[in-house]
Amino acid sequence: MIHEVDYVSGHTRLYAIIGHPIAQVRSPELFTASFKARGADALLVPFHVLPDEFDRTVPALMAMPNLDGLIFTIPYKQRAMAYANEIGSNAQIVGAINALARNGAGGLKADIFDGLGCVEAFRRRGLSFAGKRIMLIGAGGAGSAIGIAIAHENPHSIQLYDLDVDRALTLVRKIQSVDPSIQVERAEPTVKDIDILLNASPVGMLEDERLPIAVNAFDPALVVFDAIVKPETTPLLKKAHEAGCTLVRGREMMMGQISKMTDYFGIVPL
Amino acid sequence: MIHEVDYVSGHTRLYAIIGHPIAQVRSPELFTASFKARGADALLVPFHVLPDEFDRTVPALMAMPNLDGLIFTIPYKQRAMAYANEIGSNAQIVGAINALARNGAGGLKADIFDGLGCVEAFRRRGLSFAGKRIMLIGAGGAGSAIGIAIAHENPHSIQLYDLDVDRALTLVRKIQSVDPSIQVERAEPTVKDIDILLNASPVGMLEDERLPIAVNAFDPALVVFDAIVKPETTPLLKKAHEAGCTLVRGREMMMGQISKMTDYFGIVPL
Numbered sequence: 001m002i003h004e005v006d007y008v009s010g011h012t013r014l015y016a017i018i019g020h021p022i023a024q025v026r027s028p029e030l031f032t033a034s035f036k037a038r039g040a041d042a043l044l045v046p047f048h049v050l051p052d053e054f055d056r057t058v059p060a061l062m063a064m065p066n067l068d069g070l071i072f073t074i075p076y077k078q079r080a081m082a083y084a085n086e087i088g089s090n091a092q093i094v095g096a097i098n099a100l101a102r103n104g105a106g107g108l109k110a111d112i113f114d115g116l117g118c119v120e121a122f123r124r125r126g127l128s129f130a131g132k133r134i135m136l137i138g139a140g141g142a143g144s145a146i147g148i149a150i151a152h153e154n155p156h157s158i159q160l161y162d163l164d165v166d167r168a169l170t171l172v173r174k175i176q177s178v179d180p181s182i183q184v185e186r187a188e189p190t191v192k193d194i195d196i197l198l199n200a201s202p203v204g205m206l207e208d209e210r211l212p213i214a215v216n217a218f219d220p221a222l223v224v225f226d227a228i229v230k231p232e233t234t235p236l237l238k239k240a241h242e243a244g245c246t247l248v249r250g251r252e253m254m255m256g257q258i259s260k261m262t263d264y265f266g267i268v269p270l
Numbered sequence: 271m272i273h274e275v276d277y278v279s280g281h282t283r284l285y286a287i288i289g290h291p292i293a294q295v296r297s298p299e300l301f302t303a304s305f306k307a308r309g310a311d312a313l314l315v316p317f318h319v320l321p322d323e324f325d326r327t328v329p330a331l332m333a334m335p336n337l338d339g340l341i342f343t344i345p346y347k348q349r350a351m352a353y354a355n356e357i358g359s360n361a362q363i364v365g366a367i368n369a370l371a372r373n374g375a376g377g378l379k380a381d382i383f384d385g386l387g388c389v390e391a392f393r394r395r396g397l398s399f400a401g402k403r404i405m406l407i408g409a410g411g412a413g414s415a416i417g418i419a420i421a422h423e424n425p426h427s428i429q430l431y432d433l434d435v436d437r438a439l440t441l442v443r444k445i446q447s448v449d450p451s452i453q454v455e456r457a458e459p460t461v462k463d464i465d466i467l468l469n470a471s472p473v474g475m476l477e478d479e480r481l482p483i484a485v486n487a488f489d490p491a492l493v494v495f496d497a498i499v500k501p502e503t504t505p506l507l508k509k510a511h512e513a514g515c516t517l518v519r520g521r522e523m524m525m526g527q528i529s530k531m532t533d534y535f536g537i538v539p540l
Contacts, residue, residue: 005302007277010287010295010316017280022336025280032275045315046280048336057330064327066292066318 007036008043014066015044015265018058018080019073022048027071030254034262039270044071051075058083062100062108069101069265077112077141084110093148093174096141099261111264114142115149117257118198118225121248124256127196127223129153135187135194136160137212138201139171142227146200151175157183159190162201189213191222197240199226204234211235220244229254277306278313284336285314285535288328288350289343292318297341300524304532309540314341321345328353332370332378339371339535347382347411354380363418363444366411371535381534384412385419387527388468388495391518394526397466397493399423405457405464406430407482408471409441412497416470421445427453429460432471459483461492467510469496474504481505490514499524 015035017027023046031044049057054076061067062083072080077096081087084100088111091097097110122129132155136147139162147160148171158175162168168186175184189212191197203212205228213236218224224240229250237247285305287297293316301314319327324346331337332353342350347366351357354370358381361367367380392399402425406417409432417430418441428445432438438456445454459482461467473482475498483506488494494510499520507517 003303004299005277005306006299007275008298008302008313008315010293010298012298012316014315014317023280028278028280028282029274029276032278033273036275043278043313043315045278045284045313046282046336047284048334050333050335053330053333056326057333060323060327060330063320063323064318065320066316 009041011041012066013040013042013068014064015042015069015071016047016061016067017044017071017073018047018049018054018076020048020050020075022046025073027073030258031071031262034258035267038262038267040267042068042267049076054079058100069099071261072098072100081110084108087111090115090145090148090152093178094145099264101265104266109264112145113257113261113264115145115147116260117253117255118146118227119149119153120256120260121252122225124252125246125248127246127248129155129196131156132195133193134158134196134198135190135213136198136200137189137203138162138199138227139164139167140200143200144171144174146198146227147171147175148178150198151178151182151184154179155182159185159187159194161187161189191215191218194222196223196225199224199228199234199236202228204228204236206230209235211239215239218243218245222246223248225253226250227253279311281311282336283310283312283338284334285312285339285341286317286331286337287314287341287343288317288319288324288346290318290320290345292316295343297343300528301341301532304528305537308532308537310537312338312537319346324349328370339369341531342368342370351380354378357381360385360415360418360422363448364415369531369534374536379534382415383527383531383534385415385417386530387523387525388416388497389419389423390526390530391522392495394522395516395518397516397518399425399466401426402465403463404428404466404468405460405483406468406470407459407473408432408469408497409434409437410470413470414441414444416468416497417441417445418448420468421448421452421454424449425452429455429457429464431457431459461485461488464492466493466495469494469498469504469506472498474498474506476500479505481509485509488513488515492516493518495523496520497523 035042085107086109091112103109225248305312355377361382373379495518
């Protein structure tokens with residue numbers, strides 16, 4: 001005799017992450033846990049959608065009355081924009097979305113939450129970007145989203161570095177478009193006259209022992225953030241910890257993003 | 271801090287039940303439990319598909335490499351036949367399917383398992399239809415599927431009754447097409463010279479106190495089956511139990527069907 005499971009039924013509301021490939025994603029277990037923690041009978045499942053099938057699959061899925069939202073990962077963050085009636089300002093500037101949800105008026109809204117997760121992680125720690133001098137390393141997908149989200153938080157200045165000069169300059173212009181009053185410029189990595197150091201480059205990921213910045217010692221007043229999730233303590237965070245800095249970890253950004261996206265999906269705590 | 275769930279991840283294989291409406295279905299919890307009992311990392315989720323969306327949704331879903339099968343319920347059991355490359359003999363005769371799965375050769379196979387669940391329930395009890403004289407009450411969806419499945423089991427004879435004479439005669443012809451050697455005829459409900467009495471009519475469901483057959487007492491040698499799942503003990507089964515008959519319940523048919531469909535989906539015990 002089998003025993004029925006208690007986490008899926010005909011009443012369960014569905015969400016999905018769409019990618020190609022899909023097996024590597026962590027959203028199903030993390031978002032489903034976030035939904036359960038809020039008392040919702042909802043699941044987020046993985047949908048492997050092939051590139052040739054994307055354009056008939058997304059509208060078919062969003063036509064299901066019991067499916068309320070989609071997350072997009074590689075390679076669909078740009079392409080998915082076509083299906084939204086409303087696109088949030090962050091996503092418009094980044095040029096990509098990672099969440100699509102019902103807007104309550106029969107249409108679909110979309111936004112990108114990668115950068116908002118970083119802002120949320122700082123907020124939960126009682127840390128503000130307002131008036132702060134920021135050094136951002138990395139202007140790729142994560143760095144762009146973080147830079148643009150922070151530009152909404154009234155920082156004093158943002159210096160940003162990327163190995164790819166054009167990419168760095170593109171992000172400089174995007175940040176200026178958010179708030180022309182921010183002093184923003186491309187720069188070499190530095191912690192001189194910096195309050196918050198943000199790493200959004202892949203340097204230090206997994207077995208990579210390198211630091212994204214050459215520095216002898218950090219000032220303990222510095223706040224150091226690393227977007228990398230694995231390892232939990234990157235070489236950069238280890239060095240910052242030894243100097244007595246305040247650390248904000250990639251996992252905190254991830255949890256902040258999940259929380260903001262769960263809000264966006266309309267799942268509010270009971 | 272939220273704790274991750276352990277029943278869905280990027281690796282989880284997906285199955286779905288498609289219907290309109292959907293909230294009433296029991297397959298998600300029952301099939302998912304069946305998959306888990308066999309050690310499979312798989313979920314069956316509910317998909318509410320609207321009639322106007324059916325024809326673009328089914329092909330889009332079956333194009334997902336991590337979705338391996340679909341179950342169809344009201345109103346799609348006939349319409350879904352169009353998507354199968356191979357249709358099992360039971361489904362061809364019934365004219366409906368309830369399961370669609372990959373055939374291992376790049377195509378899709380389909381069959382109907384309602385009646386096979388009844389045969390499986392009897393097999394698990396060590397009961398055979400071979401050589402037996404059968405009275406079947408009800409020639410609707412469930413009755414047709416049961417009659418046709420039993421026709422493959424070499425019974426001696428099948429008498430069948432339905433309030434709708436045309437429906438009864440149609441099923442008589444379908445059973446004859448399966449095996450012309452079976453004595454099959456339309457008849458009034460009776461247990462005279464009958465070994466197995468099958469109720470596939472809705473009489474006795476939920477609060478309905480009626481019996482589907484007018485009879486003073488059953489012979490204890492009679493086997494009595496009722497396809498009704500709720501209540502577990504229908505008025506028919508209660509009377510048969512009091513007479514000392516062998517009973518086979520609707521829930522046993524349901525579990526037999528789940529087991530056969532889980533096999534069909536390619537999920538074999540570890």
